[in-house]
Amino acid sequence: MAAGARDALDDESLQELRSQATRLLLKEDWAGYIGVCSRIVDGAATDRRVLCSALAHRADARARLGDFPGALADCDSALAADPTHPAALLAKGALLRGLGRYAPAADCFRGALSAGGGADEVRELLEQCRRLEAQARSGAVDLSDWVLAGFPGKCPDLAEHVGPVEVRRSAHGGRGVFAVKSVEAGGTLMISKAVAIGRGVIPDAADGGEKMVVWKDFVDKVLDAAEKCPRTASLIYNLSTGDEQDHELTVPDMALFKQQPEELGHSLSEAEGQDVLDVDRIMKVLDVNCLTEDAASADLLGSSGVVNCGVGLWILPSLINHSCHPNARRTHVGDHAIVHASRDIKAGEEVTFPYFDVLTPVGKRREAARAWGFECRCDRCRFEAEDTVLKQELVRSENELVNGGDMGALVVRLEDKMRKSMVERRKAFLRASFWSAYSALFDNSRLVRKWGRRVPSEAVIAESVASGVGGCESVLKAMLRGTNDGNGNGCGNRLEVEDKVVRIGRATYGKVVKRQAMRALFKFTLESDNNKSL
């Protein structure tokens, strides 16, 4: 330390501050730690070594508290004083990596390696950044090793990715997400990291109280994230509260979803200059935009008699509207949601999720949409409502479904109606609406013996439903069961059948594993409850 500098720390004071910092570090008291680092920074005078390492430590603590702009500014000050300071390069690399800026993060780790920082660990970080940078650009994910090993340990790290999609005004209401290129079933549309997730393992018999604990914890995390990062607050304020008229919802620029380092620290819209969070507004946004996570990996960790509950906010995916013939699904891996095409999507088509179970008749779907606060305007609902002859048949079948009866007879009657004139897509819609009747028939060997010859095979029904409403676990299960004799009862020859099964597997989970690992997912699908994703 330079002797005689004003306010410079003497060796003894510096030693005392370092001991205090270590105690606070062990207690993970980051605010206290930042305070002590600041005193060292202020007293470091012209001692570059002391100054840079205190700035690097303060940057690390600021990042832990979510103050990314402050952390980045500390790293930059340290590197302005000493461009090869290993700890500052490592701190900046870790910060940029966490923010999804893999290429500049890799530059920092490369710099730290040449400055002699870390070696093996830094080499590993550099390798990770290269892999994530490539994945962020291509959207290609390969979870084969993790799946084949039975989902061990921590989830694989993923990078955010915005695929061939853009936000536009939607006929469904407000804004929606649209494909700008054709995407085949299983293709990745986007990979988004959650702003926050509330997770809990809730006993089956739990009342609403335990769910409220998960919700409260989640809301606190969202508010915390918004408070610390104006950009996050700005993204949240772009989402609908449910109170706006359609024309009041502005179409956001896609650049908003592609984080740039120069945007760090200042927001792109309303959150700028706004010190106090609009908590009421954020609460409304959460009500309209939260998505649930049915994570298979979380499910595997749970024990019997409990259900895993995950609720989260993923910004770009929450702009995806609902349709009863959806074409997209999510696969959850850690905090990332991989959104993929669940059936082929044409360029210009709107990307849609099922907000609720769409393997149900129109009446039940209407109730579910109302619970969400909207009237579904999708073409499947329109088709099921407009044809008066069909409407009568649907009312009769829905009543039979509710009151029980011979589900085989119901299916035969529906199939006879369809055989006459209906196009494949409409057949797929009706089969999806009466999926539970088809399942009851195929689940019961007595009914299969009685009615089996008069209806298409289970595999043919599964393929038809997947073409109409996309792949999902129930349909994949039916396909696997329907083809386990190897020929799929009229579904084609063995290789053709295998291709069809893999296609529905990809439509269900996305192209996240190689073909050989797909078998592990199939085993998992057959063993798990319906409606769980990865």
Ligand SMILES: C[S@@+](CC[C@H](N)C(=O)[O-])C[C@H]1O[C@@H](n2cnc3c(N)ncnc32)[C@H](O)[C@@H]1O
């Ligand atoms: C998560 S937001 C989807 C994005 C929203 N359209 C926007 O502009 O922000 C959910 C809301 O979108 C609207 N919505 C989604 N799907 C719809 C559909 N099929 N029919 C009518 N409104 C729909 C409803 O207002 C619903 O509460």
